[in-house]
Structure formats: structure tokens, C-alpha cells
Amino acid sequence: MSPRDANWLDEREQRAWRGFLRMSAAVDQALARQMLANSRLSLADYAVLVCLSESADGARRSFEIAELLQWEASRLSHQLRRMAGRGLVEARGCPTDGRGRVTAITDAGRAALVSAAPCHVAEVRRVFIDRLDTAQLDALAAIADSVLDAESDG
Numbered sequence: 001m002s003p004r005d006a007n008w009l010d011e012r013e014q015r016a017w018r019g020f021l022r023m024s025a026a027v028d029q030a031l032a033r034q035m036l037a038n039s040r041l042s043l044a045d046y047a048v049l050v051c052l053s054e055s056a057d058g059a060r061r062s063f064e065i066a067e068l069l070q071w072e073a074s075r076l077s078h079q080l081r082r083m084a085g086r087g088l089v090e091a092r093g094c095p096t097d098g099r100g101r102v103t104a105i106t107d108a109g110r111a112a113l114v115s116a117a118p119c120h121v122a123e124v125r126r127v128f129i130d131r132l133d134t135a136q137l138d139a140l141a142a143i144a145d146s147v148l149d150a151e152s153d154g
Contacts, residue, residue, distance in 0.1 A: 027128055034123040039116035044079050045088065046120065049113040052089065052105040059092060059104035088112060 009017060032043045041049070051068050052058055060068075066076045080103055083089045088109035094100035105113070132140065 030127045031120070031123055035116065035120060038119040039112060041112055041116050045083055046113070046116060048076075048079060048083060048103075049088065049105060049109050052103065053110065053113055057104075058110070059102040061094065061100060061102055065103065083109070 028043070035041055035043055035046055039046075047069055048065065051065050052060060062073070062076060062080070065071075065080075066073055069076070071079075080089060080091075084091065086108075087106055089103050090106050091101050092104050094102050129137070
């Protein structure tokens, strides 16, 4: 597609798009700073631990984790290797596929998650939730659903 064929964003669309990008970066940055300061976990560590903790047995196949977190396989592989080295997760045999492996949260990983969660949710509230009224929260949830539903269809 050539530049003259592009459907350029108008002023309103540009303001919404760039505002979303700035907001996302600012929230991520604040949460990352808080997470490291209070728990020595990265946001990526925390995301993986939450994902594992939400499964019935605390374990998932790598492709499931990658899908839930919307990560590339290589990013997840590097992340899991670092976390295993710190004792937060471990690889185990897959109970439903003798050749497969699962990643499981360890006791140390669960303890780190339990310790980090209260400060994390307080920071999420401080930098995001408490700055919005109920109508804005509902609108944002609807917007997220619309974008994500369209993405999964495409």
C-alpha cells in the first residue's frame, strides 16, 4: 500500500490512538516500578505466576501460557528459563501427554505471588481504576471486548 492509498487517522482518531499508547505505557511503567520495588518480580514474572496460579493444578502447557498472555513462544521460553533459575516455576511431565511437558508454579513462586499481589492491586487501583468512574470503566471494558473480539475473529 502506498502512502497516498493509506486511510490516515483524522484528528479525533489520532488523539484517541496516541492517548491510548501514552496511557498504556505510563500505566505499565508505574506498575513495573512498583512490582520491582516491592517484590523483586518483573511484571512478566507476575503475569506468568498469575496464569499458572489460575489453573486447577498450578500447571499449564507452554502453548496455553503463550496464548493466554499473547506472547511469542521464544519470549515465553526465555521468561520461563529465567523464572526456573530463580525457583519460581519448574518443568514437569504432562499428565495427559507422556511426551509433553508442563510448567508448574513452585511453592516459592506461589509465595512470591501471594506476597506481591496486595501491593500490585493497590497500585492498579492508584494509577488506573480509581481515576475512572463507573461509566468510564464500563465503557473501557466494552471497548476492550470489541477490539479483542474483532482480533480473535480476524
